[in-house]
Amino acid sequence: xxxxxxxxxxxxxxxxxxxxxxxxxxxxxxxxxxxxxxxxxxxxxxxxxxxxxxxxxxxxxxxxxxxxxxxxxxxxxxxxxxxxxxxxxxxxxxxxxxxxxxxxxxxxxxxxxxxxxxxxxxxxxxxxxxxxxxxxxxxxxxxxxxxxxxxxxxxxxxxxxxxxxxxxxxxxxxxxxxxxxxxxxxxxxxxxxxxxxxxxxxxxxxxxxxxxxxxxxxxxxxxxxxxxxxxxxxxxxxxxxxxxxxxxxxxxxxxxxxxxxxxxxxxxxxxxxxxxxxxxxxxxxxxxxxxxxxxxxx
Numbered sequence: 001x002x003x004x005x006x007x008x009x010x011x012x013x014x015x016x017x018x019x020x021x022x023x024x025x026x027x028x029x030x031x032x033x034x035x036x037x038x039x040x041x042x043x044x045x046x047x048x049x050x051x052x053x054x055x056x057x058x059x060x061x062x063x064x065x066x067x068x069x070x071x072x073x074x075x076x077x078x079x080x081x082x083x084x085x086x087x088x089x090x091x092x093x094x095x096x097x098x099x100x101x102x103x104x105x106x107x108x109x110x111x112x113x114x115x116x117x118x119x120x121x122x123x124x125x126x127x128x129x130x131x132x133x134x135x136x137x138x139x140x141x142x143x144x145x146x147x148x149x150x151x152x153x154x155x156x157x158x159x160x161x162x163x164x165x166x167x168x169x170x171x172x173x174x175x176x177x178x179x180x181x182x183x184x185x186x187x188x189x190x191x192x193x194x195x196x197x198x199x200x201x202x203x204x205x206x207x208x209x210x211x212x213x214x215x216x217x218x219x220x221x222x223x224x225x226x227x228x229x230x231x232x233x234x235x236x237x238x239x240x241x242x243x244x245x246x247x248x249x250x251x252x253x254x255x256x257x258x259x260x261x262x263x264x265x266x267x268x269x270x271x272x273x274x275x276x277x278x279x280x281x282x283x284x285x286x287x288x289x290x291x292x293x294x295x296x297x298x
């Protein structure tokens with residue numbers, strides 16, 4: 001039995017259905033069913049108990065899958081060691097997940113550098129504002145904008161994030177600039193739909209405190225929120241990596257440059273997450289190194 005078939009058995013066991021495993025592999029569910037049936041015929045064992053509602057491992061299936069997991073990991077490690085020993089470039093597909101805004105603003109400009117450094121890597125950049133399950137979706141790396149992550153995933157800080165309250169000159173000419181954070185209560189602020197972002201912004205610096213914010217526009221996407229701020233619809237809370245260039249060109253104005261501001265905590269950063277340090281493939285390690293270097297330079 002080949003390793004691809006063994007990995008398909010692992011996926012079916014992990015997801016509990018042929019259809020879910022097929023979606024991960026981007027194949028037809030019938031092909032997954034054939035792989036399982038062929039494995040069971042070859043082993044003369046029933047690995048999965050099927051019913052109309054679910055799919056479960058049999059006792060024999062649990063024993064078999066538990067034994068082949070470490071063997072597949074060892075095969076991956078042996079291959080990566082052989083690649084390193086031969087001095088060849090890392091190769092293969094690496095799946096990287098990030099938010100839509102961070103991907104467009106920070107990762108897309110790094111694609112030429114990634115390709116120049118790792119020409120044999122096929123980078124699959126998956127942009128979504130939903131936090132995906134790395135293991136279930138077979139994502140190698142994810143970038144999350146948050147306080148220090150908790151849980152079983154390995155995390156490393158890529159860069160700190162500072163948030164700013166910004167508005168367009170056109171808006172300020174019509175409504176005036178708030179002199180202090182508390183003055184925002186008299187402005188129609190542009191807000192994210194996330195619960196932590198839509199009601200309060202926290203300030204520290206020349207003055208410290210929490211300001212309640214209201215407004216007529218709530219937007220779920222940070223890029224669209226910035227576009228609304230550029231059009232003069234109101235003040236918005238946005239990350240520095242989204243606003244630095246607009247502030248430099250005068251398209252947006254930093255309303256409180258002497259303050260730190262956040263909607264959650266002041267320790268927010270861009271974190272790189274991956275499932276485990278064990279058996280980390282050279283292709284993934286190579287992408288991590290380029291991301292660390294490129295994002296810190298930016």
